[in-house]
Amino acid sequence: MQNLEHTFRWFGPDDEVTLADIRQTGATGIVTALHYIPCGDEWTVSEIAKRKTIIEEAGLEWSVVESVNIHESIKTGEPERDKYIEKYVKSLKNLGEQGLKTVCYNFMPVLDWTRTHLDFRLPNNASALRYEASALAAFELYILEREDVFNEYTPEQQKAAKAYLDRLSADEIKLVTNVIMAGLPGTDEVFTVEEFREHLRRYADVNASKLKENLAYFLRGIIPAAEEAGIKMCIHPDDPPFPILGLPRVVSNEADLKDVVGFAPSASNGITLCTGSLGARADNDIPGIVERLGEHIHFVHLRNVKREADGSFYEAEHLAGSTDMYAVMKNIILEQQKRIKSGRGDIAIPMRPDHGHMILDDFKRNTYPGYSIIGRLKGLAELRGLELGIRRSIL
Template identity: 70%
Template sequence: MFSNLEQTFRWFGPSDPVSLQTIRQTGATGVVTALHHITAGEVWTTDEINIRKETIAKAGLTWSVVESVNIHESIKTAGAERDEYIAKYITSLQNLAKAGLKTVCYNFMPVLDWTRTNLDYRLPNNASALRYDAAAVAAFDLYILQREGAEKDFTTQQQQAAKQYLDGLTPEQKTYITNTIMAGLPGTDDVFTIPEFKEHLQRYAQTDAAKLKQNLAYFLQAIVPEAEKAGIKMCIHPDDPPFPILGLPRVVSTEQDLKDLVGYCKSPSNGITFCTGSLGARADNDLPGIVERLGSDIHFIHLRNVQREPDGSFYEADHLGGSTNMYAVMKNLVLEQKKRADAGRDDVDIPMRPDHGHKILDDYNYNTYPGYSAIGRLKGLAELRGLEMGIKHTLFQE
């Protein structure tokens, strides 16, 4: 029998309430982390990388995946400094390779990383989940942000639903929605102000989806050859949510986007982070089919589930629940592993992490980053490892 998927857990560094000791007790062997204290675009030095790596090693774990080496906005907008920041990015990759780190996750989402409207959405069992409410985003865009031209992005029915939603909010709830949508990057507590965000929107005024794709291709054609020399596998994370929001384009949202991305620079170093939660928020994404057709380019896996709603809203469901058929996804991942083993590839044990998790039980006693509770993710990891084992034994009768 070939090896299992490598079980990993995301860790936000020494300030994370979920300790490395806790992660080790989940059964995970690998850690997924980044140097969140380094400003996006600046070089990750070998000293900083080695300090983090040694901290993880002392806890009996391995730093398996870097998530993420963030990309400076000037690269996304083709700003005057983009070549300078690309050079810095390449230096960071080379320094990571020197430390033995070989898998780097990144994303190309403009300004905001993932976006939600409720960080404490209560399920029937009182577990706390993350939620994206389409009416809340429309209300914010139209009536709080008051983005110029926003009405063109919404139907009359959507605008009416947004106004009705807004009218039902207290001033405190309006502030909560604003701060939640305007939150910055994972691993930080930064929140954009409305004027700051409008400045970012202005920088993207001339960057539509076609232009953003061109800028992504330019970035990949510059860094992938250097990543290949260093033995690093780059794997892009899909957009979250996988559709345009707040006037910002999205270019890594569909299977065709992923095919385009792989084609920009054909290389074993140019691949995909397969995130079932991000891609699963679109009903037209065939997740098991994506694994079947693009599996050879998957270098990292995020497994979570969302429950889609008819208006475009969704919330984080149980890992084996929700709108995505996780059995079919895992079965095709196992079959991809079999193909790699038969072909003699050295990356059969693709790193996988349970992405996000509900707050349950003792999780409420810790102020963890949204979606990154300890017990909720442990529950997801336990379910996913059991699913993987069951499928392997069924398929290969061992």
């Protein structure tokens, strides 16, 4: 019986969640990146080897690189993008040389995953991440003041946004602004409003169609090198999976994912299945996506969100929320069986419990939002139990 590979995200030596902690969760693989290397710079063999040694000395394996971030010039299609694609290719070759074979990345403009609240309290007083549509609208309409933004919101949405803003103190407005303007995971970067406006100016001529063209250009530039290095690239869906703050999102649904794998057909060009990102849209049939695109899935993020009628959502327990995690897990296991029958070697697809509530002693540690130790341990335990139960029932 071939299980999924159970992994855990780790943000490096400065992470208050240690490798020793992670080893006790039952995970065997580490998902990490060299977050200290500026976006666009080459990852050298020596730096990759240094991180790999630290992980292996702790009795674990560096299973997935998440992420080798993509320079904004590639996303906007600026003339210098070829220079940054060349550096990206060098990083992939260096990773392959060190035995790293799975690389997760995303193509979200400027910001990575976006939330409006990092401490949304649930009835049991656990702390969750939340995206509140009225909070995002209030920021866009009355703080960012993006040009023509009022045309993008209905009068009802504008009214709700103004009511939301009027309830906040000055400190609360600053907090919401900082949460929305947070940069990349693993960093403490927070854009100022003016810095973000400058990024929007760079994207003024980049609509969804152009962004997709630039993604295709990027993939055609790196996939041959990934094939040569034996690396499987797997794109992470947009989070949230719809346009925000005047920026397009182009990896948000099944049609987008089909486009991605079609841009550069190859076993090295695949998908990170993130049930949380895709699950924020009710029209995403995630079990169906696994069934239809399973051969392209190289990495799995399992988490759940509870959707609300106005487009808001919060991160629920891993087996609760709006996504049928049983159906998702069952179809992942069935995909593994297809791979066994076809003779594929990549059977133990890496899986990690994505995000987690802050519970119990999590509140005593200063961890990255969504990456508490006990909350994720709980999620991993639940998911491992679900996986075992399904295997025993169908195999």
